[in-house]
Amino acid sequence: MRIKQNVFSGERPRVASPISREYEAQIAENCDLSRGHLRALKNNARIENLTETGDVQSLYLWKKSGDDEWIAHTSALDFCRSPLAGEAHDRVYYAGLDEPRVLSTSNLSVPFDFSTDYYKLGVPAPTAAIDSLTGYSGGGSGYRAYIYTYVVKLGTTDAEEGSNSTIAEISDYTSGDVTLGGFTAPPTGRSIGKIRIYRTASSSSGVAEFLFVGEFDTAGVDFSSYTFTDNVSDADLGEAFACENWSVPPTTLSGLIAPDGGSLAGFVGNRVYVSEPYLPHAWPYSYPVDGTIIGLGHIGNTIVVLTDESIYLMSGQADALSTQKIPGRYPCSSKASIVSCENGVFFASPEGIVLVTLDGPTLYSYEYFTQQQYSDNYSPSAIRAAFYNGQYIAFHNNGAFAINTRDQSMVRLSAPLDAAAPHISLSDSRLYFVYKDVEGVNAIYEFADDDAEDYMQYRYRSKEYILPGMSNFSAVRVIRDVSEFQAINTEAFESGADGVVNGEEVNAGVINGDGTARTYLGVMFRLYGDGILLHEQEITDDQPFRLPADNLYRRCYYELSGDTPIDEVAIATSMEELDAA
Structure with missing residues (x-):
C-alpha cells in the first residue's frame, strides 16, 4: 500500500478532507502552487517607513516624471490615473476627502506634500454674468450676448475649461468695440489661470451660437476694475463654445x-x-x-x-x-x-x-x-x-x-x-x-517580493487518507528540488559572517525574517495517525527513511514545513513499494 503525491494543490475546506481530491490540502499556507509542485512564496520586503502614525486605510504609488511618490492616508481614498493619452502632467484623480482632487506635476512643492500639493477637481461656472457692457454705438436693433468661462492652467498649458456664466446681453447694438467689465474672480484652490470670453453670432442656419472672442490670464488682475475690449468682427470669431453643463x-x-x-x-x-x-x-x-x-x-x-x-x-x-x-x-x-x-x-x-x-x-x-x-x-x-x-x-x-x-x-x-x-x-x-x-x-x-532571496515558511498538510483497515506505514521518501538553494547556501557560507551576505544584513525589515543568515535545503516531515503525531523528522536529502513500526491507525495524513521546494512525497508499507510503478 502506498501514498504518492507529485501534484500539489491548495485548500478546499468546503469538502471533508477524506473525500477531497488526491492532490488537495487540508492546510496550504504560504505556498506557491502555480507550477503544480510545492514551493514557498518569496518573503515580504520592507520598502520604506511612513511618517503617518494613524491607522492607514489607503496606499498609492504615484508614478511620475522624476521621483515617484508614495501616498498613505488614514481615510479610504480612491485613486485613478488620467485617462488621457499622452498625459503631460502625470495627473492622478482621487476622492474621499473634502472634495475630489487632482495631483499634477505642475502643482508640486519640494518636498512633495500630499496635504497641499493638489487642486480641486472640476471647473465651476462663474457665479455671475458680466455686469458692464459699454463703449459701443447703440440705438440700433443689433443683438449680442456674452458669456465667459474659467480655464485651469497647468504650467503654460490650458488644461481644462468649465461651464459658462449666465448671459449678459446687448439688444441695441449698432457698431463699435464693446468694453466688458465686472468679471467675477475665480475661486481659489482650482488652479484656474485664465478667463475665456464668447459672444453670439448668427450661423448660416440662423441659429445663434457662442463663438470665441478672446481670453486673459487671471494672475495679478484686479477684478474690481479690470475691463476687456471686444474688437473682433463676426468674421474673425473663433471656435464654438462646447462646455455647456460641464459641472x-x-x-x-x-x-x-x-x-x-x-x-x-x-x-x-x-x-x-x-x-x-x-x-x-x-x-x-x-x-x-x-x-x-x-x-x-x-x-x-x-x-x-x-x-x-x-x-x-x-x-x-x-x-x-x-x-x-x-x-x-x-x-x-x-x-x-x-x-x-x-x-x-x-x-x-x-x-x-x-x-x-x-x-x-x-x-x-x-x-x-x-x-x-x-x-x-x-x-x-x-x-x-x-x-x-x-x-x-x-x-x-x-x-x-x-x-x-x-x-x-x-x-x-x-x-x-x-x-x-x-x-x-x-x-x-x-x-x-x-x-x-x-x-x-x-x-x-x-508582498512576495520577486527580488527577495529568502522565502516564507510554508506549511502543507495533505488530505486525510482513510486506509482499508488498521495499518502502519513503514517507509517515506521526500524528493526536493534544491538547485536554487544550493547556490544561496554557497554564497551564505562563503560570506563568513553570521546574519550577513555580501555585507548586507539578511532579512532586515522582512516580516517573516529572523535576522540571521539561514541555510536552506531542510524540510520538516510529520506523520499523523488518527489525529496523533506519530513521527517527526527533518529531511536533508532525498534518501528514504523508516517510520516507527509500533503504530496502527485507520486514518492518516502528513505535513511538510520549510522553504525548500518539494517535487514528490511517497509513503508506503515497505521500502520496495516506494518505487513501485
Whole structure:
C-alpha cells in the first residue's frame, strides 16, 4: 500500500478532507502552487517607513516624471490615473476627502506634500454674468450676448475649461468695440489661470451660437476694475463654445473608478456620476439606482454598481447609460473588497466572494468554503482585497487568503493580522501593503517580493487518507528540488559572517525574517495517525527513511514545513513499494 503525491494543490475546506481530491490540502499556507509542485512564496520586503502614525486605510504609488511618490492616508481614498493619452502632467484623480482632487506635476512643492500639493477637481461656472457692457454705438436693433468661462492652467498649458456664466446681453447694438467689465474672480484652490470670453453670432442656419472672442490670464488682475475690449468682427470669431453643463463633481463623491472609454465614475448615496469621455473635469451625467451604493467596479466600459441589496450594470455612452438590475440579492459587504480585473469584478458578500461578469454574478467561493466557514473565519465586512498575479488576495481580521483564478486553488497567507491598504502598482504589477510594527511604525511592504532571496515558511498538510483497515506505514521518501538553494547556501557560507551576505544584513525589515543568515535545503516531515503525531523528522536529502513500526491507525495524513521546494512525497508499507510503478 502506498501514498504518492507529485501534484500539489491548495485548500478546499468546503469538502471533508477524506473525500477531497488526491492532490488537495487540508492546510496550504504560504505556498506557491502555480507550477503544480510545492514551493514557498518569496518573503515580504520592507520598502520604506511612513511618517503617518494613524491607522492607514489607503496606499498609492504615484508614478511620475522624476521621483515617484508614495501616498498613505488614514481615510479610504480612491485613486485613478488620467485617462488621457499622452498625459503631460502625470495627473492622478482621487476622492474621499473634502472634495475630489487632482495631483499634477505642475502643482508640486519640494518636498512633495500630499496635504497641499493638489487642486480641486472640476471647473465651476462663474457665479455671475458680466455686469458692464459699454463703449459701443447703440440705438440700433443689433443683438449680442456674452458669456465667459474659467480655464485651469497647468504650467503654460490650458488644461481644462468649465461651464459658462449666465448671459449678459446687448439688444441695441449698432457698431463699435464693446468694453466688458465686472468679471467675477475665480475661486481659489482650482488652479484656474485664465478667463475665456464668447459672444453670439448668427450661423448660416440662423441659429445663434457662442463663438470665441478672446481670453486673459487671471494672475495679478484686479477684478474690481479690470475691463476687456471686444474688437473682433463676426468674421474673425473663433471656435464654438462646447462646455455647456460641464459641472463639477459632487464634493462627497466616492468610489472613483476609470472604466474603459475615457470617463471617470463615482457615486454619492444611490446615484452614479459619470464624467465626459476624456474630460475628467466635466461631470454632467448622473444615474440613480435603488439601494445605497457600497462601491463600483468595471468590466471594460461597463460600470458594475454594488449596493447593499443588488448589482446593477451600466453600459453605453456616458450621456445615455442604460441600467440593468441583476436579479437576485447580492449585497456588498465591503467597499475595500471590490476588485476589477481580467476575470470581471470580485467583491465580498455575506455569503462569500462573488464574481460579476457580463453574463451575471456567481458565488465564486462556493467551491472553497461554506457560508458558515466564510463568516466564522474571514470577517467579510473587513476584507481588503487586491488582484495579483491571477489571484484574488483578501486580507481580513484573521490573516489573509488567496484564490488563484488560473488553477482554481486557495492558499492561506501568514500576513500580519492588521495588514492594510493593499495596492497594485499598475506600472510594475507588484502588490504593496502597509503594516504597523510592534513599535507603532507604519511601513510599506511588497508582498512576495520577486527580488527577495529568502522565502516564507510554508506549511502543507495533505488530505486525510482513510486506509482499508488498521495499518502502519513503514517507509517515506521526500524528493526536493534544491538547485536554487544550493547556490544561496554557497554564497551564505562563503560570506563568513553570521546574519550577513555580501555585507548586507539578511532579512532586515522582512516580516517573516529572523535576522540571521539561514541555510536552506531542510524540510520538516510529520506523520499523523488518527489525529496523533506519530513521527517527526527533518529531511536533508532525498534518501528514504523508516517510520516507527509500533503504530496502527485507520486514518492518516502528513505535513511538510520549510522553504525548500518539494517535487514528490511517497509513503508506503515497505521500502520496495516506494518505487513501485
